[in-house]
Amino acid sequence: MSLRKKVIISACLLGRACRYDGKSKPALHVSEYYKSYDIIPFCPEEPVLGTPRERISVVKMADDALHVITDSSNRDITKHLKFEILSFLKEHNDVKEAVLKSKSPSCGFKSTPILNIKKEQIAIGNGIAAQIFSDRGLHVKSELEVD
Numbered sequence: 482m483s484l485r486k487k488v489i490i491s492a493c494l495l496g497r498a499c500r501y502d503g504k505s506k507p508a509l510h511v512s513e514y515y516k517s518y519d520i521i522p523f524c525p526e527e528p529v530l531g532t533p534r535e536r537i538s539v540v541k542m543a544d545d546a547l548h549v550i551t552d553s554s555n556r557d558i559t560k561h562l563k564f565e566i567l568s569f570l571k572e573h574n575d576v577k578e579a580v581l582k583s584k585s586p587s588c589g590f591k592s593t594p595i596l597n598i599k600k601e602q603i604a605i606g607n608g609i610a611a612q613i614f615s616d617r618g619l620h621v622k623s624e625l626e627v628d
């Protein structure tokens with residue numbers, strides 16, 4: 482069993498081409514900073530929607546709850562994403578730290594646009610995974626906070 486500390490990192494920051502547009506968003510300073518850790522890549526959208534995929538947004542619905550809705554086909558995929566994120570956490574319940582891609586509807590931490598049902602931005606908040614991770618007590622930060 483490894484005694485190294487563990488960190489969850491958004492897979493696109495590690496160079497995996499799993500973004501909605503089929504590209505990655507490598508952040509070499511993050512991999513460098515955590516080189517002594519066991520790095521666990523994380524991407525909840527790819528298994529649910531595939532890559533490339535339609536863009537999605539966090540939308541505050543009439544019931545005041547935040548849902549994840551696909552931009553053009555208007556499908557509510559909140560349940561599917563939550564299932565994916567919770568299954569991942571169940572498998573990695575010993576990890577206490579996560580570095581997640583800023584502004585993403587899944588991974589963004591304190592940086593994700595929150596829209597109303599007319600798809601107008603009304604706030605900045607957390608993506609669905611960042612929210613769940615944070616609620617579960619993980620120390621979450623974005624790639625912009627890693628120096």
Ligand code: SF4
Pocket residue numbers: 491492493494499500501523524525526527582585587588
């Ligand atoms: S931001 Fe998160 S959900 Fe989006 S591609 Fe990167 S890892 Fe996947």
